[in-house]
Every structure is written in structure tokens, then in C-alpha cells.
Amino acid sequence: MASSRQDEEVQSTNDDAVNSKFSAVKLGYWQDPYIQFFSKFSSAIDRKPPELNRGYYARVKGVEYLLKQFLKKTDLKCQVVNLGAGSDTRFWLLSDQNLVPLKWVELDFEPVVNKKIRIIKSKKSLMCKLQANNHDGSSDSIPDVQIKPTEIHSNIYHIVSCDLRDVCQFKSCIDRCSIDCTIPTAFICECVFIYMDPHSSSCLVRTISEMFSDIFFINYEQVNMNDRFGEVMLSNLQNRGCALLGVQHCLNFQTQFDRFLKCGWNGIDGGDMLQIYHGLPQDDVQRIEKIEFLDDIEMLTQLFTHYCIVWAYKHSTKNTTTTTATAAAATTTTNAVTDFSTVTNDISTIPVSSIAKSIAAATTSATTAVTTNITTSTSLLDDSGHSSSGSGSSSGGVVVSQLSGKLDFSDISLFIYK
Numbered sequence: 001m002a003s004s005r006q007d008e009e010v011q012s013t014n015d016d017a018v019n020s021k022f023s024a025v026k027l028g029y030w031q032d033p034y035i036q037f038f039s040k041f042s043s044a045i046d047r048k049p050p051e052l053n054r055g056y057y058a059r060v061k062g063v064e065y066l067l068k069q070f071l072k073k074t075d076l077k078c079q080v081v082n083l084g085a086g087s088d089t090r091f092w093l094l095s096d097q098n099l100v101p102l103k104w105v106e107l108d109f110e111p112v113v114n115k116k117i118r119i120i121k122s123k124k125s126l127m128c129k130l131q132a133n134n135h136d137g138s139s140d141s142i143p144d145v146q147i148k149p150t151e152i153h154s155n156i157y158h159i160v161s162c163d164l165r166d167v168c169q170f171k172s173c174i175d176r177c178s179i180d181c182t183i184p185t186a187f188i189c190e191c192v193f194i195y196m197d198p199h200s201s202s203c204l205v206r207t208i209s210e211m212f213s214d215i216f217f218i219n220y221e222q223v224n225m226n227d228r229f230g231e232v233m234l235s236n237l238q239n240r241g242c243a244l245l246g247v248q249h250c251l252n253f254q255t256q257f258d259r260f261l262k263c264g265w266n267g268i269d270g271g272d273m274l275q276i277y278h279g280l281p282q283d284d285v286q287r288i289e290k291i292e293f294l295d296d297i298e299m300l301t302q303l304f305t306h307y308c309i310v311w312a313y314k315h316s317t318k319n320t321t322t323t324t325a326t327a328a329a330a331t332t333t334t335n336a337v338t339d340f341s342t343v344t345n346d347i348s349t350i351p352v353s354s355i356a357k358s359i360a361a362a363t364t365s366a367t368t369a370v371t372t373n374i375t376t377s378t379s380l381l382d383d384s385g386h387s388s389s390g391s392g393s394s395s396g397g398v399v400v401s402q403l404s405g406k407l408d409f410s411d412i413s414l415f416i417y418k
């Protein structure tokens with residue numbers, strides 16, 4: 001396990017995140033009246049460069065679009081767990097839009113949680129949302145809010161300190177928040193796994209897939225780290241005492257996808273931030289592009305192509321039957337209740353293009369990798385650990401999974417590169 005000096009550096013990345021978000025919010029990239037409470041950012045000197053503001057805009061909006069689709073698809077009868085939540089303010093933003101799920105849980109290291117709790121306690125507009133949220137809409141019973149230095153438990157909102165490298169701790173935190181593992185649950189993980197060694201993040205991903213029946217996972221992280229730009233990013237952070245221990249999962253889309261597919265997940269998709277940015281509502285993109293002049297498009301492109309959002313899902317797999325195929329489609333049927341395969345960043349632009357564009361943007365070996373990955377994913381469903389399809393069989397219609405009674409072939413295109 002990493003030293004506590006290393007842990008402190010990792011915790012301080014939350015300050016960077018919150019200050020950068022506040023920089024962008026102050027300029028009008030998006031609305032967030034709550035972020036100011038968590039930021040020490042004050043003067044114009046701290047103003048972030050335009051490419052960073054655009055980067056945060058794409059990240060915040062990309063995750064938000066995915067999460068909102070999940071919330072709508074489940075009709076809010078769901079739970080959200082934010083891993084390494086830091087000073088994330090989404091709970092309050094969603095409360096303002098009446099989009100709160102049954103449970104909202106935030107986990108992070110103790111010092112980060114401790115600080116967040118102190119701020120929550122001191123701000124009426126944050127506290128009142130914890131008290132106001134009665135999911136059934138009733139107003140007569142004011143729910144209790146239990147506040148301790150390292151955890152808050154209210155009717156919906158929970159925050160608990162947890163070292164995510166320790167799965168026993170994770171399980172006990174989930175228990176303390178009265179999470180029901182049979183209810184559809186979304187996990188958000190923004191820039192967190194990169195600071196954990198690959199074994200720990202894989203263990204956590206596997207534990208989640210074993211504990212929960214219907215899960216949707218949104219992971220924002222580095223990708224394409226196998227080049228010069230990636231090397232420079234690594235050494236800059238290393239010099240600061242903050243090693244990117246999880247970089248092995250961030251070499252390309254195959255390594256990103258494998259973390260999930262090797263740990264029992266049924267379906268996966270993703271795109272680099274350039275694709276996500278182009279997939280966001282373009283009227284809003286045009287609006288934010290007018291906020292600041294950006295002369296270094298090359299730098300923005302470099303940044304965008306080294307970060308990604310990957311989203312994975314797993315449904316309960318009672319009665320799972322897997323048919324891996326050579327030319328014909330491989331089909332997995334499950335009796336899951338909710339089909340998350342249609343939850344994507346922007347259905348019109350992301351699905352096929354996400355894979356296709358990532359292949360185009362990546363190296364030749366990565367092209368093989370993504371194709372192989374899709375093929376492998378089907379065989380991983382039966383835990384064989386080996387691909388039984390011929391290589392490059394993407395045109396053979398390989399499907400990660402479909403749900404019985406809900407077969408919708410338009411969904412298949414999410415997972416096929418042609």
C-alpha cells in the first residue's frame with residue numbers, strides 16, 4: 001500500500017479539481033452555485049488556462065449526461081455511489097432539479113471527507129438539502145441527519161471515509177449507508193483509479209460486480225498514456241510526489257475496457273474526451289467556445305485525447321446463456337430488470353463512433369486491441385478467459401450482451417466497430 005505522504009498528495013488532487021471547476025464556473029462554463037464553498041480559489045491570478053476550462057467543461061458535462069440518462073431510465077428508483085467523490089457538488093445540483101435517487105453515497109479518504117463535512121455543516125444551503133430530501137415527497141417527517149467527523153447519514157445523502165484500496169472497508173461503508181444491492185446502482189469514479197495500483201482498482205471493480213445486481217459504472221480517467229505526452233504527464237506528477245500508480249489500465253481503450261470485462265461486467269463503451277466534447281449538445285459547446293479565446297488548439301486536442309469516459313454495465317445473470325460465435329452474433333441473455341445498454345453519452349454521436357474514432361486515433365496495435373477486446377468480452381462472460389472468436393471478427397456482429405425480452409438490435413451497434 002502506498003505511503004501516507006503519497007496519499008496526502010493524492011488527496012490534494014481534489015483541491016486542484018475543485019479550484020479548476022470553480023475557475024470554469026466563475027467564467028460561466030456551467031452553473032454551480034455550490035462549488036465556491038469548497039474552493040480556496042479567489043483571485044484572478046488563479047484563473048486557469050482556457051484549454052483546462054474546456055477540459056473540465058467536457059468532463060463535468062459528459063459525466064452529467066450519462067448520469068442523467070441512468071437516473072431517468074431508472075425513474076430515480078436507483079442509488080448513486082461516488083467513489084473518490086472529493087468536493088463533488090452533484091448531489092446538490094441534482095436536488096435543485098428534483099433528480100435525486102433513493103440513495104446518494106460519497107466515499108473518499110478520511111481527511112477529504114472530514115473537510116467536506118465541516119464545510120457542509122457550516123453552509124445552510126448545503127445542509128438544508130440533506131434535511132429536505134424525503135424521497136416520497138412527504139414533508140411532515142423531517143428526516144434525521146446524523147453528523148460525525150468522518151460520516152454523515154441522512155435520508156438520502158451519505159458521506160463516509162473509506163480507503164477504496166481496502167475492499168473490506170468498502171463493503172462495510174456500503175453497509176453503513178444502508179445501500180440495497182438489488183436496486184439499480186450507478187457508480188461514478190472521476191480521476192480516482194489512476195491513483196490506485198491496478199490490482200486494487202480491479203479488486204474494487206470485481207467486488208462491485210459481485211455485490212450488486214444491476215450496475216452502471218462511469219469512469220473518467222487518462223487514456224492513451226503510452227506516448228510522449230503521457231510520459232510527460234507521468235513525470236510531472238511524479239516530481240510532485242504523486243505517482244499515477246494506475247497507469248497500466250490507461251494505456252489505451254483495451255486496457256480501460258479489460259479492467260471491467262475481466263471482472264464480470266457485461267457491456268462497455270467509451271470515448272476519448274475529443275469524441276465526448278463533439279458529442280455534447282453543440283449549441284452549448286458553441287456558447288462556451290465564445291467565453292475565452294483559445295489559440296492553442298493543438299494543446300487542447302492533446303489533452304482531450306489523453307482523457308476518456310468509459311461506461312460499463314452489469315446485470316444480474318441468472319439464466320445467463322452465452323454463445324460465442326465466429327461469424328454469427330454472440331448473444332448473452334439475462335433476466336435483468338433494467339437495460340443500461342442504451343445509456344450512452346449521446347446516442348446520436350457516441351456509440352459506433354466512439355469505438356471507431358478511438359481506433360482511428362490510436363495506433364495500429366490499438367486497432368487490433370479494441371477489436372480483440374470486443375471479441376474477448378463475449379468469451380469473458382462465460383469466464384473462460386479466452387477469446388473463441390476469430391481475430392478481427394467485429395464485422396461478424398459480436399455483441400457483448402443483450403437482455404432477454406428486451407432485445408433491441410439498434411443497441412448492438414454500441415458495441416460493434418465496422
Ligand SMILES: C[S@@+](CC[C@H](N)C(=O)[O-])C[C@H]1O[C@@H](n2cnc3c(N)ncnc32)[C@H](O)[C@@H]1O
Pocket residue numbers: 010011012013014017018083084085086087088107108109112162163164165189190191192195196
Ligand atoms: C482528482 S480528485 C477527484 C475528485 C472528484 N472525483 C472530482 O472529480 O472532482 C481524486 C480523488 O480521489 C480520492 N482518492 C484517490 N484514491 C483514493 C482511495 N484509495 N480511497 C479513497 N479516495 C481516494 C482522492 O482523495 C481525491 O479526492
